[in-house]
Amino acid sequence: MSETGNPEKIYSARLAVLQQEQATFNRRFDHIANGRLGVFAVAALVAVGGWMSDGVSWWLLLIPLLAFVGLVIWHERTARAQSRVSAAISYYERGLRRIEGTWPGEGNTGANWLEKDHGYALDLDLFGEASLFELLCQAQTEGGQRTLAAWLQHPQSETAIRARQVAVRELTDRTALREDLGQLATAVRQSVRGKALSRWAAMKAPLPSGGKRALFLGLSGFAMAALLFGLMTSIYLPLVLVFAVQMILLRTVAQPILKVMHDVEEPTRELRVLALLLERLEEEKFNEPVLQDIQARLTEGEQPVSVRIKQLERLVFLYDLHLNQLFTPIAILLMWGVHLAFAIEGWRMKWGQHVPQWLEAVGEFEALLSLSGFAYEHPDYPYPEIESGDSLLQGQALSHPLLKPGACVANDVGLGDGLKVTIVSGSNMSGKSTYLRIVGINVVLAQLGAPVCATLLRLTPFRIGATLRVQDSIQDGVSRFYAELRRLKAVSDAIEGDVPVLFLLDEILHGTNSHDRQIGAEALVKSFVARGAVGFVTTHDLALTRAADAMGAAASNVHFSDLLDGRELRFDYTMRKGVVDHSNALQLMANLGLLPDADVE
Numbered sequence: 001m002s003e004t005g006n007p008e009k010i011y012s013a014r015l016a017v018l019q020q021e022q023a024t025f026n027r028r029f030d031h032i033a034n035g036r037l038g039v040f041a042v043a044a045l046v047a048v049g050g051w052m053s054d055g056v057s058w059w060l061l062l063i064p065l066l067a068f069v070g071l072v073i074w075h076e077r078t079a080r081a082q083s084r085v086s087a088a089i090s091y092y093e094r095g096l097r098r099i100e101g102t103w104p105g106e107g108n109t110g111a112n113w114l115e116k117d118h119g120y121a122l123d124l125d126l127f128g129e130a131s132l133f134e135l136l137c138q139a140q141t142e143g144g145q146r147t148l149a150a151w152l153q154h155p156q157s158e159t160a161i162r163a164r165q166v167a168v169r170e171l172t173d174r175t176a177l178r179e180d181l182g183q184l185a186t187a188v189r190q191s192v193r194g195k196a197l198s199r200w201a202a203m204k205a206p207l208p209s210g211g212k213r214a215l216f217l218g219l220s221g222f223a224m225a226a227l228l229f230g231l232m233t234s235i236y237l238p239l240v241l242v243f244a245v246q247m248i249l250l251r252t253v254a255q256p257i258l259k260v261m262h263d264v265e266e267p268t269r270e271l272r273v274l275a276l277l278l279e280r281l282e283e284e285k286f287n288e289p290v291l292q293d294i295q296a297r298l299t300e301g302e303q304p305v306s307v308r309i310k311q312l313e314r315l316v317f318l319y320d321l322h323l324n325q326l327f328t329p330i331a332i333l334l335m336w337g338v339h340l341a342f343a344i345e346g347w348r349m350k351w352g353q354h355v356p357q358w359l360e361a362v363g364e365f366e367a368l369l370s371l372s373g374f375a376y377e378h379p380d381y382p383y384p385e386i387e388s389g390d391s392l393l394q395g396q397a398l399s400h401p402l403l404k405p406g407a408c409v410a411n412d413v414g415l416g417d418g419l420k421v422t423i424v425s426g427s428n429m430s431g432k433s434t435y436l437r438i439v440g441i442n443v444v445l446a447q448l449g450a451p452v453c454a455t456l457l458r459l460t461p462f463r464i465g466a467t468l469r470v471q472d473s474i475q476d477g478v479s480r481f482y483a484e485l486r487r488l489k490a491v492s493d494a495i496e497g498d499v500p501v502l503f504l505l506d507e508i509l510h511g512t513n514s515h516d517r518q519i520g521a522e523a524l525v526k527s528f529v530a531r532g533a534v535g536f537v538t539t540h541d542l543a544l545t546r547a548a549d550a551m552g553a554a555a556s557n558v559h560f561s562d563l564l565d566g567r568e569l570r571f572d573y574t575m576r577k578g579v580v581d582h583s584n585a586l587q588l589m590a591n592l593g594l595l596p597d598a599d600v601e
Contacts, residue, residue, distance in 0.1 A: 007377045008099050010175070015092040018085055025082045032075045039068045084183050091182030099377050101404030104130035108137050113149030119490055123468035123504070124440045125402060126152050132441060135402060136450075138178065138370040140185050141274075142194035143363025148370055151448050155463050155499050158386045164368065164449025165383050167290040171372035178373055180280050181366075184273070192274050194359045200267045201352030206256040207345050216338050219246050223333045246335060257341040261319065264344055268316050271309045274362070278306040281365065290368070297361040300351065305358050308351050315344045371450045381451035385458040391500045391534045392416035393443070395457035400438045401445065409573035410454070413439050415502075418553050420529040424538045425545050425580045426560035431573040432538040433468060435560070436504040439536065440464055443502060462502035465491030465535075484509070488524065495531045503528055503535030510540070522547040529554055545579045 043064035097103045110133030114121055125131045139145045226239035282304050286292050298305045319340035322331035397410035426432045442452045446459055470484045495501045509517045521544050525537055548555035559580035563570045
């Protein structure tokens with residue numbers, strides 16, 4: 001791999017530049033602070049000198065005062081630059097930790113987006129600490145996180161997957177875009193609350209209809225005319241009368257106006273931050289339809305959404321002017337606050353209904369950008385080939401994306417072309433369950449539209465059903481065995497759907513006796529295959545491996561094994577054809593001192 005295509009070196013180089021900038025800004029910040037102190041001291045000396053001597057002009061104070069104001073402005077700008085550089089440094093430091101495999105525990109676990117009783121999310125570590133969501137997610141808004149979580153938990157059509165792949169490919173090399181949005185991460189994460197914004201946008205209008213607004217506009221016109229009349233004639237009775245009418249009518253809308261302005265404060269701050277994110281997106285030019293569609297949904301009435309949001313910001317700013325003591329008398333006559341409250345409510349009624357759509361579009365973009373970051377940081381990962389037709393899952397050198405690079409032994413996968421089920425036997429700790437997780441998580445990645453941790457993968461879309469992590473429940477009075485039966489029932493029900501099922505069954509029915517287990521497991525697997533599902537079954541019970549012989553070409557046996565080196569067990573985690581020919585349970589017990597050596601022999 002060339003250095004220009006090596007994300008670790010690129011990130012490290014950019015990080016070094018940013019750290020130099022940070023050091024420069026830190027020095028500048030300190031120098032300006034010292035300068036402010038010095039200018040203040042000079043101003044104090046000039047003031048003392050002017051007080052003690054009539055020969056010093058007080059106008060000389062203007063020079064240090066103007067210098068002090070300039071330094072304050074420069075100080076604020078430097079502080080903002082420091083903050084931006086710090087955020088960018090954090091972005092690249094997190095990126096390097098993802099590349100190195102030391103990222104677990106520092107990101108968003110996505111646990112709040114896990115759907116209850118989901119069929120495979122917990123089995124494949126899609127959510128929680130050290131999960132796929134934590135590795136992938138660079139989304140900061142609720143909408144982005146929700147979108148990514150939904151994509152992880154629901155299969156997509158082959159058309160949607162291919163379209164997403166193309167969009168992710170276009171975004172992959174846009175590191176500057178990801179860095180810029182990463183600089184906004186803290187502000188967006190803390191400020192943009194999608195549910196609260198959507199609730200505000202859908203609120204019932206507190207202000208009366210347009211008829212009363214027209215009346216207030218008329219009264220403002222009469223007030224200005226009466227004021228001019230008074231200034232020219234010194235007769236202010238008409239002005240007093242108009243003002244009295246204004247005050248009487250104002251009482252009828254005072255509470256609704258206060259509600260409008262109270263309710264708009266937080267949404268305005270949140271939308272202001274969202275506008276910063278949108279402005280950055282609007283700078284980009286996209287070629288792919290998925291990305292162009294997102295940009296189109298962020299345009300309202302030939303104007304970008306960021307411009308519409310700025311219109312609301314401007315209205316709120318103008319409303320606040322009536323609080324200025326110098327402007328207050330004119331504001332009262334003009335009914336300034338009333339008109340601005342009506343204008344703000346008018347903005348909400350016109351554009352508020354679109355806020356959920358804006359948030360949804362931003363969420364989709366953030367989800368795609370998360371996938372593009374994953375693709376950029378793993379340039380050796382290929383995009384899977386999404387196929388049509390009968391169920392197919394064939395790949396070479398599949399590994400686990402959540403493990404450190406080089407920490408996982410890669411194995412192939414092959415279902416399709418007549419082969420419907422693979423029975424995986426093997427000794428304890430040899431890698432059977434991990435293999436199923438590797439297969440499952442790479443299928444999830446493929447159906448996200450992301451590259452996969454393999455050298456090659458071809459597949460048709462699947463709905464996954466798994467029993468890798470089934471838990472009992474004391475509160476619900478459910479045993480481990482019955483919990484597994486319920487999960488198997490869910491897999492069985494899913495087979496009746498439109499999307500073919502890929503089942504990943506780990507130690508199937510191991511909570512019952514060997515006789516019932518053999519009969520029940522074999523019957524269940526045959527039923528799943530007969531109804532169109534494909535998948536894998538792990539087992540310690542070698543009797544189940546004989547089911548493959550009864551199913552002919554539709555089933556195969558593979559195994560993982562171990563090597564006993566003296567008293568030490570060694571594992572190579574390599575999948576081989578056929579059935580395992582030994583077990584290691586007794587040796588593991590002996591190694592822990594649970595059995596005498598004689599009992600092992």
